Amino acid sequence: ETGVTQTPRHLVMGMTNKKSLKCEQHLGHNAMYWYKQSAKKPLELMFVYNFKEQTENNSVPSRFSPECPNSSHLFLHLHTLQPEDSALYLCASSPPVPNEQFFGPGTRLTVL
């Protein structure tokens, strides 16, 4: 248990649905991250937030919309996704760099 939680753990959605992924950490970290992990591929960084401000958007399609209301919570809002968006979505947090990132268990997303 790393102190980073994610809900839901599994999500199945249609292409027209709207859903949100939630990430929470109470480790006192200031940075939070969203990653996409597809089979046989390296982790793909999607978004980075430092002190609630988005500092990185790694050319992510607008159907993925992040939200960071405070330094402990991070959301990923999903809208009109495609089947190729099916993957494991991982949240991580970290103290000031350079330091390790602590990962949550991930949300396994399936888009039908």
Place this chain on the structure above:
Amino acid sequence: GESVGLHLPTLSVQEGDNSIINCAYSNSASDYFIWYKQESGKGPQFIIDIRSNMDKRQGQRVTVLLNKTVKHLSLQIAATQPGDSAVYFCAENSPYNQGGKLIFGQGTELSVKP
């Protein structure tokens, strides 16, 4: 057994043997490196890290070696156990990366035969 993460994504070893997982990193300016272990259905978990002012660091049954000359990182696991079966990722951090962005390797799947 020995593997290079990007070219041999699967490594199979006998229980009790030592495992060596290799990683070639990309940025000569990278100053911090991490090894993560990811078991099926779980998020990556920290194993060990090393900073660029060191060339070796030891943990419990694990050792990380850093060769900056050839930009090479390795993870050695002593007396490999079935519980070590997982995918292992290396990650690098460059001081030029904004916001603590880590660059991850593809990963190597370690399979331990009993």
